Amino acid sequence: ALLCILKRLRMLNNNSVEVFLKLFDSQVQPIVQYGSELWGLDKAAEHIEKVHLFALKKFLALDMRTPNDLVYGETDRFPITLNSAIRCIRYWLKLTCMDEDRLPRKAYLMLYNLDARGKRNWASNVRMQLFQYGFGFVWMNQGVGVVSNFIRVFRERLIDCRWQNWEDHIQTSDRFSMYRKFNSISHCTKTYITMNMDRHLKCIMTKFRLGVSELSVHYYRYRNHTEENLICPFCKEMKEDEVHFVLCCPVLDDLRKQYIPPKFCKNPCCFRLSLLLASTNQEIIRKLSLFLYKAFKIRDTIIS
Ligand SMILES: [Zn+2]
Known part of the structure; x- marks a missing residue:
């Protein structure tokens, strides 16, 4: 079901994250969550998270x-294993x-x-989950008054804790x-991800923001890097990091004049680049993505 959605969206040239996530939640999640009332609090639940992450990364071409x-x-998402846990607790309340x-x-x-005799089973998982999130009294009472109200509070608690860990x-x-x-x-506003933008532009923007592009500091992060292979392939003088690539490198000046507003290029530093990346102005974002796309194209030709 997931691959079918990905294929169809690509055929329709639709790269809207909202549409994709809506389709994922309505078409894929019910399949992977099947029976999660029983296994939702087991380690097995981690397997469905792999499907979720695969979907997000595949869609973003990461x-x-x-x-x-x-x-x-x-993507402003939380693990879908939280939904499995909620389904489990809801079923326990039903029981x-x-x-x-x-x-x-x-x-x-x-x-x-x-469980009371120390044998770990499904009931133990429910008990531990409730105590872990501060709802031990619900276990002690073996139930709550209004189930829907409790599920709402429990869900909020799970999501809050998840974002706190994040x-x-x-x-x-x-x-x-x-x-x-x-x-x-x-403040978590990612205008570019909801914008209607060409797939390849959105892809290069995501990779740059997440630090997984071809830039030397990204590429050699987990590889054996030396000072030499971090040097900018254009000017061969400075370390090729995000600030140097977007705001400083003299070889990209012409491209920069065309696509990056001058106010960001004055006194280039991390803060200026952060302001540029955090911009919610669609025109600035579009031009930045074009700059990145063209600059990486030039970079590819130089390296190859
Ligand atoms: Zn340079």
């Missing part, structure tokens, strides 16, 4: 090794309200008693230093 947290951040003579209820009571990872890792600079300015 390498599968791109850091997951950057992909979640750019707690069932008549005593129903078979699922009887089976649950067996699991509950086994923020913590982005803020503390050196790998994301550039990303966190412009992300903190734009």
Whole structure:
């Protein structure tokens, strides 16, 4: 189902993230979530997250090794395993309200008693999940008053904790230093991702923002880099980092005059580049993506 959606959207030349995610949530997620009431809190749930990440990375034309947290951040998504956990808790609440003579209820009571004797099972996962997110009292009471209200609060708690962990990872890792600079300015507004832009322009923009482009500092990040292979292939003087490539390198001056507003090129620094990347002005974003596309084309011809 996922590959079919990707193929059709490409055929229709539709690169809208909203459309893709809506199709994913309505056509793919129900399939991968099938039966998650039972396995949603197991380690097995991690497998469906692989499908989710594959979908996001494939749609954004990113390498599968791109850091997951950057992909979640750019698309404003949280892992779909959170939905599995919610489905599990909802089913548990349904069991707690069932008549005593129903078979699922009887089976649950067996699991509950086994858990009380220290045997880990499905009921133990539910118990641990509730205690982990501060809802131990719900387990102690074996139920809640209004299920829909509780599920809403539980869902919010899961999402809040998830974003807190995400923020913590982005803020503390050196790998994301550039990303966190412009992300903190734009306050999670990613205009470019929702803009109607050519696929190849959007792709180069995403790769540059996420630090997975062909730029030396990106390319050699996980490879054995020496000072020599980080040198800019154009001017052969400076280290080729994001600021040098977009705002400084003299060889790209003509291209820069054409596409980058002069105010960003005065006193080039990380902050100026962050302002440029965080811009919500569609014209500036479009021109920046054109600059990146053309500059990388020139770079390819020089290197090859
Ligand atoms: Zn240069």
